[in-house]
Amino acid sequence: MKLQPDKSDAQSLTAHGPGWVAINNEKVEGSVVVGSRGERFEWNCTRFDQLGAEHFAQLASLGAELVIFGSGSRIRFPQPAWLQPLMSKRTGVETMDTPAACRTYNILAGEGRHVIAALLVEPPEH
Template sequence: MKLQPDKSDAQTLTAHGPGWVAINNEKVEGSVVVGSRGERFAWDCTRFDQLGPEHFAQLASLGAELVIFGSGTRIRFPQPAWLQPLMAQRTGVETMDTPAACRTYNILAGEGRHVIAALLVERPTGG
């Protein structure tokens, strides 16, 4: 039996690298919010320590069933109080590093779920 994934019209995260992600093969530099129902906008933060409650309140306004927070090059958790707007409307939140968030978003979006990936994309330092 041949197994084929369901056809999905959701945006996909097709690649990632230092300081960028690709959405439907289009390279986007900097942090971004992307959703399975066409949501897409720049997320105003370039470092984890710039995040605050307003960033997560913005995500709550999108009405997704799940938010995947990509915390950058390593896993870091937001303050629990920042997640209150999402928890109040029973929106799930999962935190992982940004590469893992890209992969997880693609799987869930491909299943037809209303999912948002909030991706902290840190610029490379030095070197």
């Protein structure tokens, strides 16, 4: 039996490395928000300690069923108060490191779910 991968129309995260991710093979340097329904914009933060409630309120306005927060090279959890706008809209939030968030986003987007990946892409350490 020949198996072929499902074809998805959602943009996908095709690669990642220190200081960058690739969206549909286009290298993007810096934090970014990517959605399965075409959402894509720069996320104005380069380090975890720059994040605040306003970053997550922005995500709540997108109306996704799930937000995957990629917290950078290691897993770090946002303050619970920052997530209140998402919780009030009954939007799920999952936190993981950015490489895991890229993989998880691709699976869920490929299933046709309305998912947002908010990816903290930190500059590489020298």
